[in-house]
Amino acid sequence: MQQKNTLIDIGANLAHHRFHADLDAVIDRARQAGVEHIIVTGTSERASRDAHALTQNYAGYLSSTAGVHPHEAKNWNAGCAKTIEQLAGRQGVVAIGECGLDYNRMFSTEAQQLLCFEAQLQLAVRVQKPVFLHEREAHDAFFALLKQYRSQLKGAVVHCFTGNTAEIREYLDLDCHIGVTGWVCDERRGDDLRQALKFLPKEKLMIETDAPFLLPRNLPVKPQEGRNEPMYLPVVLEAVASILGISATALAQQVRLNTGQFFNLPLAA
Structure with missing residues (x-):
């Protein structure tokens, strides 16, 4: 029987309500698929607390981030900032994250998003934790602010990158890592990403599901409820390996090394 590749999901929203009823089963399926570790995304003050709580319930298998998504930037205040900083320790x-800018839906104003993003960049500098970043339809403003702080940051990964070659080159100029999701499997809208990945050094690549969102469209059998899970991370790996023209096994080894070093994960040798 072919041995499964050993993978790390750098971004899964396991604190999301869609996982409340069957998280144990979700994690069991992830393990069976070869996912050895999952980083649970914090997207708000409450979600960051919940994400950290999960790491205690599944110690050693889950890690988490602590931050406020741009959609939630309107809720950033002194109390929220204190909670995120406490969690960071x-x-x-x-x-620190998921933080950044999102000018697509504008659930928070531009001013609120910029304030919240910069505050979290400053926090990441203080606590010397890498940043887990979100950008949608806000590249210029996002890049300009990130550039101001990048030299002081321990690390930066642009989560769920869906941009083009010019954008990926700019991020590489700032020594950023790139997180790739099931967007790469989408035949309708993933062309820019697929082209951009050809210019990405394998040492800067990480993979993720962004579960329960972004279910890979190329799954032969899709779950009826359309919920994405970490168990589908191998589908992302296979798609990226095909684009890069290398074996999935070789890519899995490189991505695991990248991820373990970036997040300082206590992985088995």
Whole structure:
């Protein structure tokens, strides 16, 4: 029987309500698929607390991030900032974020998003944790602010990158890592990403599901409820390996090394 590749999902929203009823089963399926570790995304004050709580319930298998998504930027205040900073110092919290800018839906104003993003960049500098970044339809403003702080940051990964070659080159100029999701499997809208990945050094690549979102469209059998899970991370790996023209096994080894070093994960040798 062919041995499964050993993978790390750098971004899964396991604190999301869609996982409340069957998280144990979700994690069991992930393990069976070869996913050895999952980083649970913090997207708000409450979600960051919940994500950290999960790392305690599944110690050693889950880590988490602590941060406020641009959609939630309107809720950023002194109390929220204090909570995120406290979480950042706790065992199992490996990055600040998900933070950044999102000018697509504008659930928070531009001014609120910029304030919230910069505050979290400053926090990441203080606590020397890498940042887990979100950008949608806001590249210029996002890049300009990130550039101001990048030299002081321990690390930066642009999560769920869906951009083009010019954007990926700009991020590489700032020594950023790139997170790739099932967007790469989408035949309708993934062309720019697929082309951009050809210019990405394998040492800067990480993979993720962004579960329960972004279910890979190339799954032969899709779940009826359309919920994405970490168990589908191998589908992302296979798609990226095909684009890069290398074996999935070789890519899995490189991506695991990248991820373990970036997030300082306690992985087995």
